[in-house]
Amino acid sequence: MDAAALTKLLTPAGWELLNALPPYDPAQAMSLAAGLRAQGVDPExxxxxMTQSRLRAAARGKLGEFAxxxxFTQDGLEQATRLVVAARHAQRYVDAGVTRVADLTCGIGADATGFAGLGLAVLATDVDEATAAIATVNLMPFPEAVVRHADGLALDLAAEGVDGVYADPARRQGGRRVFDPRAYAPPLDDVWALRDVVPAVGIKVGPGIPHAGLPADAETQWVSVDGDVVEAGIWFGPLAPDGPGRSALVLRTTTAADGAPRTSARTLRQAAGDPEPEPEVGPLGRYLYEPDGAVIRAGLVAHAAAELGGRLVDPTIAYVTTDSPAPEGAGGLAAGLATGYRVLDVMPFGLKRLRTALRERGVGRLTIKKRGTAVVPEQLRKQLDLRGTAEATIILTRIAGAQHVVVVDPVR
Structure with a gap:
């Protein structure tokens, strides 16, 4: 959003117009916009x-009613931390005894809202003037939060009374993701160098960040929400109370008996310096489990296999197999550690063989999952030319080094 449009939106008339718009409906957006113009509303x-109405609707999945x-800006919304994760970020600082957090790259203020919501004083900065103005609006309910249009790296942290630092470096340029940490804005090296001044430093990064080059004195945690891997966080000093290492945090939303949402959490961890577990590799059993994406990104598949009481079907593939259902409590399945499937059939991969097997089952609707194979699911679905009425799920993967098809039924 440019400064002129933002200025108009922040007038009393502009704010009243925005908050008076009906819930965003893409099917009605053009007619609503035409109606506003017909009423003499300034086109800009x-x-x-209308843009803010659309972005608010899109943000509800991340931020709930706060949205x-x-x-918002489009890039700011795409990079904004989900509310359930921002709350966990803030809890790290509270548990570490931090009282004033400098959010060096606040964006639209999602994480700063989490900090302030738990009672922390917040100094939020952003180098983009319009974004800083948006963050100021979003943080208005929290008098303990201050927003500045400034370069956060230029702050005198000691003079500001800051005892905790957080940064979510920009990983998008012109709507495109940036994958090289050296191209983040600011670069990661510049941010984690601040731990020499303030030990409690936390940095949100993309979940695709490579393990090579991660700081040895930090905990790096990959986080998933309802099966979607949303981020990795690098935590230094008192923000990593269990010490350096790699971890996966799996968050799952369920609905309680009273209809209220509940969030369950499951953590797997590999401490720095501890020996990596050697996973058992063996034949396919009666059940197949796909570890959560955060577990896979964190390199903790062997840990998941141990928790599930299973073995890998192939040393290079992130599928765990068991001979009996994994326990839903201690094994962590109920908390989303892995998605489970009951094995119905298995066969070496071959188009003709697979087509025959599925037609014999009367399958017309097919879910295709894959790991460790170059097969393109949409192309395969067309080649199978299925016309039945039954549903089925297949998993294409390597078992003992060879390509196989596993016909499965999801564990409910």
């Missing part, structure tokens, strides 16, 4: 209000 203001009073 109407466009800005209905916030402003």
């Amino acid at each position: 203001l109407a466009a800005a209000a 209905d009073r916030m402003l």
Whole structure:
């Protein structure tokens, strides 16, 4: 959003217009915009209000009802931390005894909202003037939060009374993801160098960050929410109370009997310096489990196999197999450690063989999962030319080094 449009939106008339718009409906967006113009609403203001209405609707999945009073940019929304994860970030600082956090790259203010919501004083900065203005609006309910249009790396942390630092470096340029940590804004090296000044430093990074080059004195934690790997966090000093290492945090949302949402959490961890477990590799059993994406990204598949009481079907593939159902409590399945499948059939991969097997089952609707194979699911689905009424799920993967098809039924 440019400064002129933002200025118009932040006038009393602009703010009233935005908050008076009906819930965003893409099917009605064009007619609503035309109606606003017909009423004499300034076209730039109407466009800005409609854009914010669309972004608020898109943000509800991340920020819940908080989104209905916030402003956004497209890049800011895409990079914003989900509310359930931001709360866990903030809890790290509270548990570490931090009292004033400098959010060096606050964006639209999602994490700063989490910090302030737990009672921490916040100094939030952003180098983009419009983004800093948006963060100021979003943090208005929290008097203990201050936003500045400034370069966070230029702050005198000691003079500001800061005892905790957080950064979420920009990983998008012109709508495109940036994967090289050296190209983040600011670069990762510049941020984690601040631990020499303030030991409690936390940095949010993309979940695809390579393990090579991660700092040895930090905990790096990959986080998933309802099966979607959303981030990795690098935590230094008192923000990593269990010490350096790699961990996976798996968050799952369920609905309680009273209809309220509940979040369950499961953590796997490999401490720095501890020997890596050697996973058992063996034949396919009666059940197949796919570890959560955060577990896989963290390199903790062997840990998941031990928790599930199983073995790998191939030393290079992240599938765990068991001869009996994994326990839902101690094994962590109920908390989302892995997605389970009951094995119905297995065969070497071959198009003709697979087509025959599925047609014999009357399969017309097919879910295709894959790991360790170059097969393109959409191309395979067309080649199978299935016309039945039954549903089925197949997993294409390597077993003992050879390509196989496993026909499965999801464990409910």
